[in-house]
Amino acid sequence: MKHATTADFVGTWRLLDYSFLHSDGVVEKPWGTDLRGYLLYSAQGYMSGNLGPARRKRGVIERTDPTADPTARPRRNRRYIAYTGRFTVNGNTITHHVEASLFPLWVDRAEVRYYSFEGDTLILRTGPIKSRNHTVIAQLTWERVC
Numbered sequence: 001m002k003h004a005t006t007a008d009f010v011g012t013w014r015l016l017d018y019s020f021l022h023s024d025g026v027v028e029k030p031w032g033t034d035l036r037g038y039l040l041y042s043a044q045g046y047m048s049g050n051l052g053p054a055r056r057k058r059g060v061i062e063r064t065d066p067t068a069d070p071t072a073r074p075r076r077n078r079r080y081i082a083y084t085g086r087f088t089v090n091g092n093t094i095t096h097h098v099e100a101s102l103f104p105l106w107v108d109r110a111e112v113r114y115y116s117f118e119g120d121t122l123i124l125r126t127g128p129i130k131s132r133n134h135t136v137i138a139q140l141t142w143e144r145v146c
Contacts (some may be wrong), residue, residue, distance in 0.1 A: 004115065006089050009041040013122055013142035015051050023128075023135040031079065039122075039142055047087040047096055051140075052080035083111075094124070120144040 015037030020028040037051025083106055085099035096111040113124040122142040128135045 003091055004089055004094075004117065006041075006045065006087075007043070008117065009087070009089065009094065009115075009122070010043050011041060012145040013039040013041075014145050015039070015140065016121070016143050017139070017141040018051065019139045019141075021125075021137045021139055022131075028136075037081075038145075041087060045086050045088070046084070048084040049096070050080075050082045 015035050017033075018029070018031055018035055018037075020030060022028065031053035034054040035051065036054045037049070039047070039049045039051075041047050080102065083096070083098050083101035083103070086097045088095050088097070092114055094113050094115050096113070098106045098109050098111055101107050113126060115125075116123045120143060122144070124140045124142070126138040128137055
């Protein structure tokens with residue numbers, strides 16, 4: 001497999017799919033199939049990503065666990081992702097060096113993604129993430145806009 005260069009990523013990408021690939025073979029669509037999002041890579045080495053479900057409730061903190069204590073303070077869930085910073089390409093990975101994020105814990109973190117290209121489609125995958133009793137990989141599929 002030929003490794004990509006920074007130039008291969010430069011442009012604007014529209015989100016087509018966001019899936020969790022579980023180790024037991026289950027494919028989960030945490031936001032469904034109606035998505036909105038863009039990922040931008042500049043020739044100067046900067047990136048910005050914003051993505052989420054197309055229809056979100058305005059001004060509402062959604063409860064993700066209907067069995068949770070209704071008097072407990074709801075936890076903000078990850079129904080929208082936004083971050084920006086520099087990026088580097090090395091071998092079969094692209095690293096997003098997070099400088100600003102909707103999630104404060106992501107700031108100053110390196111978000112490593114495994115990439116593959118299929119024509120004008122870019123697929124980014126996380127490494128394996130432990131999730132309760134199994135492992136999951138987040139996969140995002142993007143279509144080049146320009």
